[in-house]
Amino acid sequence: MEPKSVVVTGATGFVGRELVHRLWQAGIGVVGLIRSGEQDAPFVPVLLNLLEDKGPMPERPAGDLIGLIHLAGHAPVSTKEPSALHETGTARTVELAEHWKIPKLVYVSVQGATMTAPTAFQQSKWVAEEMVAHSGMKFVILRPHLILGVGSPTPEKLARLGRLPDANVRPVHVADVVEAIIRSLWLDTVDGKRYEIAGPQLVPLSSLTEQASWSFMRRRRMVNRRELDAWGLSIPRQNQADGAWVADFGILPRPILRARNP
Numbered sequence: 001m002e003p004k005s006v007v008v009t010g011a012t013g014f015v016g017r018e019l020v021h022r023l024w025q026a027g028i029g030v031v032g033l034i035r036s037g038e039q040d041a042p043f044v045p046v047l048l049n050l051l052e053d054k055g056p057m058p059e060r061p062a063g064d065l066i067g068l069i070h071l072a073g074h075a076p077v078s079t080k081e082p083s084a085l086h087e088t089g090t091a092r093t094v095e096l097a098e099h100w101k102i103p104k105l106v107y108v109s110v111q112g113a114t115m116t117a118p119t120a121f122q123q124s125k126w127v128a129e130e131m132v133a134h135s136g137m138k139f140v141i142l143r144p145h146l147i148l149g150v151g152s153p154t155p156e157k158l159a160r161l162g163r164l165p166d167a168n169v170r171p172v173h174v175a176d177v178v179e180a181i182i183r184s185l186w187l188d189t190v191d192g193k194r195y196e197i198a199g200p201q202l203v204p205l206s207s208l209t210e211q212a213s214w215s216f217m218r219r220r221r222m223v224n225r226r227e228l229d230a231w232g233l234s235i236p237r238q239n240q241a242d243g244a245w246v247a248d249f250g251i252l253p254r255p256i257l258r259a260r261n262p
């Protein structure tokens with residue numbers, strides 16, 4: 001029997017590194033689609049720049065490829081022009097999955113991705129979701145809120161923006177997101193569904209930057225909500241999260257902020 005492997009785009013990113021590590025721990029091989037050479041990567045690297053490489057598809061690696069996890073995309077607060085990677089990059093990814101005859105796609109979108117979403121970030125994720133949903137393959141779509149955990153660059157990026165508005169968010173731990181991704185590969189009951197992935201705590205946005213380097217904070221100007229929207233950090237006004245993912249994936253999500261000792 002051939003060893004089981006999973007194909008991962010965005011394997012070198014914040015979520016990708018955690019995912020690759022967890023798959024490796026579980027004894028599942030990873031084929032990482034990357035745009036530049038990685039030395040000592042804990043996966044089989046296949047070079048593919050999802051935006052620039054227009055030629056023939058790379059050769060299919062050997063092995064039983066049980067699924068493709070599509071992570072390549074922009075993290076919130078990293079770009080104001082997300083469409084190319086989310087739309088063209090996803091079209092290319094779906095094409096590759098068809099070419100390699102991979103039976104299942106797991107796509108990591110973002111909370112609030114809809115056609116009428118207020119931001120280009122969420123709209124472009126919705127377009128990508130539709131490509132995945134109409135690919136003819138089995139699929140699962142996960143829509144995380146802000147993802148945090150060791151190695152997340154987001155608190156520092158948020159601190160650089162300035163003084164944050166009075167708003168609450170439901171961040172989710174990267175380990176829980178990765179667990180849901182991995183379970184998506186095996187759980188037939190989640191096929192064809194889209195899940196909002198939110199953490200258990202409603203926390204002030206400003207509390208996330210407390211550990212960030214304070215040198216950026218001296219000349220702090222006020223950031224408004226519209227700016228946060230433009231950075232892909234659209235904060236749901238109600239901030240109630242659908243908890244279906246907790247039940248369907250059997251995960252008890254961990255809190256992001258620990259209680260402090262008095």
Ligand SMILES: NC(=O)c1ccc[n+]([C@@H]2O[C@H](COP(=O)([O-])OP(=O)(O)OC[C@H]3O[C@@H](n4cnc5c(N)ncnc54)[C@H](OP(=O)(O)O)[C@@H]3O)[C@@H](O)[C@H]2O)c1
Nearest residue numbers: 010011012013014015049050051071072073074075146147
């Ligand atoms: N982080 C969050 O809070 C958050 C929240 C909700 C949803 N998400 C979604 O989760 C996914 C992963 O986020 P992340 O935080 O891990 O992002 P990240 O750290 O910025 O990683 C992005 C990944 O995409 C790859 N990539 C970028 N352009 C590419 C291209 N042209 N061709 C091939 N690969 C390319 C990057 O490769 P290089 O290493 O070569 O740059 C990197 O591996 C994204 O789709 C994001 O939208 C993230």
